Structure formats: C-alpha cells, structure tokens
Amino acid sequence: MTKHRIFTTAFASVYPHYVHKAEKKGRRKEEVDAVIGWLTGYSPEALAEAIARRTDFETFFDQAPALHPNVGKITGVVCGVRVEEVEDPLMRKIRYLDKLVDELARGRPMEKILRA
Numbered sequence: 469m470t471k472h473r474i475f476t477t478a479f480a481s482v483y484p485h486y487v488h489k490a491e492k493k494g495r496r497k498e499e500v501d502a503v504i505g506w507l508t509g510y511s512p513e514a515l516a517e518a519i520a521r522r523t524d525f526e527t528f529f530d531q532a533p534a535l536h537p538n539v540g541k542i543t544g545v546v547c548g549v550r551v552e553e554v555e556d557p558l559m560r561k562i563r564y565l566d567k568l569v570d571e572l573a574r575g576r577p578m579e580k581i582l583r584a
Contacts, residue, residue: 471526475558478522486569493573503568506582507561509533529561538583542567 486504487497501512509532510518518528543552546566554560571581 472556472559474562475526476524479525479528480519480522482525483519486565489569489573493575495572495575499572499578500569502578503572503581504565506536507539507565507568508535525562526558529558535561536583539564541583546570 487500490500491497501515504510504515505512508515508529514533518531523531540552542564544550544567546563549563551560551563551567554563568581572578
C-alpha cells in the first residue's frame with residue numbers, strides 16, 4: 469500500500485500556508501506556533517529546526533515530543549471529514565492540526581483552541 473502524498477510532504481512547505489491563513493484573518497505567526505506546540509509538544513526552537521530540516525509530516529509527528537493529552541477533545545469537520553472519525557492515526561494528527569489552524573483563522577479565542 470502506498471503512503472498518502474501528504475505523509476511525505478515537507479512540513480516546511482505547508483507551514484507558510486498555515487501562517488498565511490492565520491495572518492490573513494488578523495492572527496499572528498506566534499499564535500500558529502503556539503497551536504502547533506500545544507498539539508505536538510515542540511518548543512519554538514525545535515519547531516524552527518524541524519522546518520529548517522524540511523522534515524516530512526510523517527517524521528514531524530513521529531519525532532513530536534508528545535501529543536497533548538486533550539487532543540481527543542478536538543472534534544469537528546475539516547475538508548468535509550470529521551477529524552474524530554479519521555482512521556489512519558497519522559492522518560488524524562494532520563487533520564487535528566488543520567482543525568486548530570482553522571479555528572485560529574476563524575477568530576476563536578486561544579484558550580478555547582487549546583482546550584484549556
């Protein structure tokens with residue numbers, strides 16, 4: 469079975485799109501980084517290093533320090549698919565990230581995005 473194309477895509481090639489989507493709606497790059505850090509456990513320095521190394525999504529999530537314990541509270545639809553129903557664990561993590569960035573771009577308060 470072949471891997472989905474996004475799994476082998478460099479995180480660094482998608483990251484600017486996350487930032488642009490948020491900034492277009494008045495949010496900041498630092499907020500995007502905070503959302504990514506909350507989900508994955510990456511520090512700002514480790515995130516910058518993963519981007520600089522052009523780590524692919526599979527490696528990015530495999531090397532993530534730790535998914536946040538509240539990750540199961542992320543629910544909803546991204547690209548017409550309910551994130552909590554995505555079967556493949558890696559694709560679910562990618563969809564979690566997409567959902568968090570969507571919420572950020574829609575103006576949701578950070579404390580709600582981070583499931584505080």
